[in-house]
Amino acid sequence: xxxxxxxxxxxxxxxxxxxxxxxxxxxxxxxxxxxxxxxxxxxxxxxxxxxxxxxxxxxxxxxxxxxxxxxxxxxxxxxxxxxxxxxxxxxxxxxxxxxxxxxxxxxxxxxxxxxxxxxxxxxxxxxxx
Amino acid sequence: xxxxxxxxxxxxxxxxxxxxxxxxxxxxxxxxxxxxxxxxxxxxxxxxxxxxxxxxxxxxxxxxxxxxxxxxxxxxxxxxxxxxxxxxxxxxxxxxxxxxxxxxxxxxxxxxxxxxxxxxxxxxxxxxx
Numbered sequence: 001x002x003x004x005x006x007x008x009x010x011x012x013x014x015x016x017x018x019x020x021x022x023x024x025x026x027x028x029x030x031x032x033x034x035x036x037x038x039x040x041x042x043x044x045x046x047x048x049x050x051x052x053x054x055x056x057x058x059x060x061x062x063x064x065x066x067x068x069x070x071x072x073x074x075x076x077x078x079x080x081x082x083x084x085x086x087x088x089x090x091x092x093x094x095x096x097x098x099x100x101x102x103x104x105x106x107x108x109x110x111x112x113x114x115x116x117x118x119x120x121x122x123x124x125x126x127x128x129x
Numbered sequence: 130x131x132x133x134x135x136x137x138x139x140x141x142x143x144x145x146x147x148x149x150x151x152x153x154x155x156x157x158x159x160x161x162x163x164x165x166x167x168x169x170x171x172x173x174x175x176x177x178x179x180x181x182x183x184x185x186x187x188x189x190x191x192x193x194x195x196x197x198x199x200x201x202x203x204x205x206x207x208x209x210x211x212x213x214x215x216x217x218x219x220x221x222x223x224x225x226x227x228x229x230x231x232x233x234x235x236x237x238x239x240x241x242x243x244x245x246x247x248x249x250x251x252x253x254x255x256x257x258x
Contacts (some may be wrong), residue, residue, distance in 0.1 A: 010147065011148075014143060014144070015143070015237075016142035017141065017244075018139065018142035019244055019245050026142070026143065065249065067248055069247070093244060100236070100237040100241065104144070104237055107232035107235065107236035108144075115154075115222060115225050118198070118222070119149060119196055119197065120195060120196055120197045
């Protein structure tokens with residue numbers, strides 16, 4: 001067995017959570033919510049995530065329609081281009097998704113480590129790409 | 130609170146596990162391995178999953194190259210179109226992925242149920258699409 005000299009990289013590559021037949025939340029929506037909270041702007045959040053303005057707005061509209069309370073409060077347009085903030089419901093949904101990512105990572109860590117030991121080159125763990 | 134009259138649908142929509150910077154396993158590869166085990170054919174497995182023949186072979190080649198032992202043993206061509214079986218390593222990787230799906234589902238179930246309660250129409254749980 002190879003000695004472990006560095007911490008294992010995260011095993012969780014992508015987690016999508018189905019809430020009902022129409023609504024799911026994955027890294028795309030969660031990262032968008034997070035970036036809106038950090039930038040105060042749907043347009044800036046979209047740029048940060050290399051997502052088109054139209055796509056960012058579409059995801060926000062979908063999320064706001066799916067939940068009883070909107071997750072993002074925004075003012076379209078205006079000379080400053082409008083602003084956006086996460087509502088308390090938005091903060092809660094984002095926190096819940098991050099908690100599910102962390103819980104899923106813990107839940108799969110041992111099996112993933114076992115599988116890594118079956119790789120042709122188990123010392124290769126370049127996660128830079 | 131609405132009464133729960135039916136079991137909750139699964140919360141885990143999509144799980145991809147990163148093994149190293151080059152290798153991950155998600156539902157596409159896992160379902161392909163499972164279908165190969167069940168059909169005895171890469172072509173038939175691809176058809177069942179509505180995946181092109183080329184795509185199915187490409188995924189099998191990637192998996193076989195990534196692990197120390199091949200996951201799928203196959204004979205290309207021939208009058209019967211070749212056959213394929215999962216090796217013991219293939220069975221092990223598939224079982225590990227299914228175990229990780231189940232563990233992740235358990236890990237996120239409560240948070241997902243809480244989020245469902247915030248949906249605009251929490252009684253809607255059509256998972257048919």
